[in-house]
Amino acid sequence: xxxxxxxxxGSKTAMFDNWRGFKSPELSKEWHDKLTEMAxxxxxxxxxxxxxxxxxxxxxxxxxxxxxxTLYNMARVSPHEPWRDDRDRIIISHGHxxxxxxxALAAAGYFDAETAIAGFRQAGSPFEGHVEQSVPGIxxxxxxxxxGLAVGIGKAIYAQLSGQNFHTFxxxxxxxxxxxxxxxxxxIAVKYGLKNVTAIIDYNKLQISGNIDDVMxxxxxxxxxxxxxxxxxxxxxxxxxxxxxxxAATQIADRPTVIVATTVMGKGVSFMENKAGFHGAPxxxxxxxxxxxxLGVVNNMDELIAKRAQGAPPEFNRPDSGxxxxxxxxxxxxxxxxxxxxxxxxxxxxxxxxxxxxGQKDFSIGVFDCDLAGSVKTxxxxxxxx
Amino acid sequence: MFAVAETYNQARLNDINHSxxxxxxxxxxxxxxxxxxxxxxxxxxxxxxxxFGWKVITPADPNQTDRIxxxxxxxxxxxAVIMGRSKLPTVTGSNGTPFFGEGYEYKYGxxxxxxxxxxxxxxCAGNMLSIGLETWNKLNESGKKSSLISISDWSDLHPxxxxxxxxxxxxxxxxxxxxxxxxxxxxxxxxxxxxxxxHLVKRGVSEYASSGKPPDLYKSLGLDADSVANLIKSLx
Numbered sequence: 001x002x003x004x005x006x007x008x009x010g011s012k013t014a015m016f017d018n019w020r021g022f023k024s025p026e027l028s029k030e031w032h033d034k035l036t037e038m039a040x041x042x043x044x045x046x047x048x049x050x051x052x053x054x055x056x057x058x059x060x061x062x063x064x065x066x067x068x069x070t071l072y073n074m075a076r077v078s079p080h081e082p083w084r085d086d087r088d089r090i091i092i093s094h095g096h097x098x099x100x101x102x103x104a105l106a107a108a109g110y111f112d113a114e115t116a117i118a119g120f121r122q123a124g125s126p127f128e129g130h131v132e133q134s135v136p137g138i139x140x141x142x143x144x145x146x147x148g149l150a151v152g153i154g155k156a157i158y159a160q161l162s163g164q165n166f167h168t169f170x171x172x173x174x175x176x177x178x179x180x181x182x183x184x185x186x187x188i189a190v191k192y193g194l195k196n197v198t199a200i201i202d203y204n205k206l207q208i209s210g211n212i213d214d215v216m217x218x219x220x221x222x223x224x225x226x227x228x229x230x231x232x233x234x235x236x237x238x239x240x241x242x243x244x245x246x247x248a249a250t251q252i253a254d255r256p257t258v259i260v261a262t263t264v265m266g267k268g269v270s271f272m273e274n275k276a277g278f279h280g281a282p283x284x285x286x287x288x289x290x291x292x293x294x295l296g297v298v299n300n301m302d303e304l305i306a307k308r309a310q311g312a313p314p315e316f317n318r319p320d321s322g323x324x325x326x327x328x329x330x331x332x333x334x335x336x337x338x339x340x341x342x343x344x345x346x347x348x349x350x351x352x353x354x355x356x357x358x359g360q361k362d363f364s365i366g367v368f369d370c371d372l373a374g375s376v377k378t379x380x381x382x383x384x385x386x
Numbered sequence: 387m388f389a390v391a392e393t394y395n396q397a398r399l400n401d402i403n404h405s406x407x408x409x410x411x412x413x414x415x416x417x418x419x420x421x422x423x424x425x426x427x428x429x430x431x432x433x434x435x436x437x438f439g440w441k442v443i444t445p446a447d448p449n450q451t452d453r454i455x456x457x458x459x460x461x462x463x464x465x466a467v468i469m470g471r472s473k474l475p476t477v478t479g480s481n482g483t484p485f486f487g488e489g490y491e492y493k494y495g496x497x498x499x500x501x502x503x504x505x506x507x508x509x510c511a512g513n514m515l516s517i518g519l520e521t522w523n524k525l526n527e528s529g530k531k532s533s534l535i536s537i538s539d540w541s542d543l544h545p546x547x548x549x550x551x552x553x554x555x556x557x558x559x560x561x562x563x564x565x566x567x568x569x570x571x572x573x574x575x576x577x578x579x580x581x582x583x584x585h586l587v588k589r590g591v592s593e594y595a596s597s598g599k600p601p602d603l604y605k606s607l608g609l610d611a612d613s614v615a616n617l618i619k620s621l622x
Contacts, residue, residue, distance in 0.1 A: 133403065141402050144395065181396075324406060328456035333487040334448045336478045342469035342513060343412035345448035349455035350410075365459075370388045375471075376412040 014081070021076045021088075021167075022250045027243035035069050035239050042069060042103035043268040044297030045113050049099045050282035052304055053121035056129060059278035060173060061100030063204040063236065063263035068097075068104035070242045071169055071200075072137065079109035082136035083319060088166050089155045091139050093148020094173030094202065095130035096280070102127055105137040115313045118304050124312035136316050146179025148172060149199060153185045156197035156256075161364040167250055168197045175207030178216045183227065189256045190228035198249040199229075199258045202236060204265040206276040224258040236261025269294050326363065329356030347377025354385060387413070387427035390466060394433050401437040401464055408458050409466040414444075415562030415591070416607065417470030417513060422597035428590075430468050431540050432567035437464075441494075441541045444468045444512025447477040449486035450538065457492055470513045470562065472600050477515055477536075495542040497550075500534040501526075506618050507533040507554040511540065511561035511569040517604065518560055520611035525618060532618060540569050543576045552582035556621045558589060560614060565590030587621070589614060 050056035106113035130143030152170035249257035266272030510518035559570035570588030
């Protein structure tokens with residue numbers, strides 16, 4: 001088990017650092033320079049990680065990395081307490097950009113970068129090929145595309161129901177915008193006026209088979225706007241623009257925001273830029289020195305190969321997220337003479353459990369049905385707890 | 387159908403992420419009736435049993451539904467509570483009082499013995515218990531003493547319950563689910579893993595049913611009390 005240090009464990013009630021939460025409208029010069037340096041190093045780590053594993057997705061990782069670094073460093077999250085309850089939720093829907101996510105988390109202090117590089121996609125390692133919660137800072141395991149927004153909407157509804165003020169950021173790819181679950185989720189966010197969720201689309205215009213418009217024509221920005229989202233379009237490699245967009249998104253009072261960030265696949269290495277081939281394939285060993293030299297990062301592949309040969313890094317020790325605290329209430333008994341349906345008994349029990357827990361700390365219940373409230377017997381709950 | 391088959395992709399990802407999702411499906415099985423085969427969910431267990439974490443529970447009557455809903459809402463993990471839309475009689479014990487009422491404690495993963503008998507046990511999944519009870523009464527009237535067992539928790543069959551079932555000479559399972567991948571198959575597998583066996587007859591949904599009243603559909607599938615009683619009488 002890798003332990004979060006004792007000092008860090010003790011900081012349970014620590015306030016978030018004051019630069020976090022996108023409160024200031026501008027990114028400071030100091031942070032701009034820091035993030036720029038982190039990005040250069042992280043791009044090198046993405047290339048090393050995927051080359052060492054001889055598999056993985058460097059292209060999209062390099063287009064998303066500036067967004068990831070801004071989020072993991074500037075949102076209300078903590079590398080010392082990755083799972084604290086009041087953290088902002090950062091969800092990565094295009095889970096194949098794990099090399100980018102792990103490199104950004106390492107830069108933000110969640111763990112040692114070399115551990116992630118050496119253990120990437122290695123059997124038994126927490127650093128799996130698509131982002132997994134086994135890595136501190138990763139909020140949700142994804143990989144099968146198109147599902148991250150729905151998860152983010154769920155977390156935003158939870159915040160709204162339970163009166164918490166954390167913000168949910170959902171990072172998405174542009175290729176996955178073709179999937180239908182995203183449009184369903186978009187509409188739910190607007191229906192519930194979720195101002196506490198922001199989607200950031202890495203618009204590098206390439207997916208595994210080539211240009212996204214050749215694969216399936218679509219008008220991404222117009223579709224989000226048509227569903228009622230606030231739209232901000234930016235250069236996804238301009239740290240000031242990324243920061244300012246995130247600041248603006250967290251200030252909107254009545255609806256969710258989507259940031260369409262125009263990016264370059266493989267950004268930072270000349271022969272990788274705008275090449276769909278680097279969506280899902282690492283740099284060839286012969287080209288590796290040139291890529292690392294272009295970025296100006298140290299070529300320590302021999303050391304990393306030796307580290308990988310030592311075996312998979314250990315699992316992280318994740319604290320128990322706590323038990324469900326729900327009072328089950330007093331059972332209702334239907335007499336021998338009664339003939340009713342199980343669905344009515346369900347509706348009655350649901351309402352009874354909600355009543356029993358009314359006013360309990362940490363209790364909130366969200367009931368969703370399929371537009372058949374009367375038939376699925378959730379109407380009783382809906383009329384009492386609209 | 388809407389809550390499991392259409393959302394299997396999400397259910398699987400929720401399982402991987404150890405979520406605490408509770409799904410209450412109110413229109414399952416051929417019991418949906420008139421809406422026909424597109425609306426009849428007969429794969430709820432098979433799909434969710436392909437994950438490692440989802441627990442599928444089929445309450446037998448309104449009283450058990452009440453206890454199970456409370457259990458699912460207050461227990462960590464992903465649960466699917468599967469119900470039919472038809473009105474069901476309250477299941478009673480031999481003394482005529484509600485079996486799942488006062489004094490009954492729901493224990494996840496354990497079967498309930500509704501009537502005790504010999505040689506043949508009729509094992510009913512969830513809402514099929516009402517047909518099971520009707521079957522048992524017919525058999526009882528004709529002098530055939532059978533056992534009647536109710537299983538609600540298909541995902542985790544208890545080894546002792548499996549052993550008890552293997553003690554019968556014949557076991558008949560009755561379920562409103564695809565007969566290939568439902569409770570009968572789960573029992574057979576669990577029994578073999580304990581090096582136990584008995585004669586098993588699986589009765590469930592063997593083809594996509596049509597549109598119609600549930601009793602008529604059950605009859606066409608051989609899942610009505612007369613058909614099951616005749617089947618049990620024929621077992622030697």
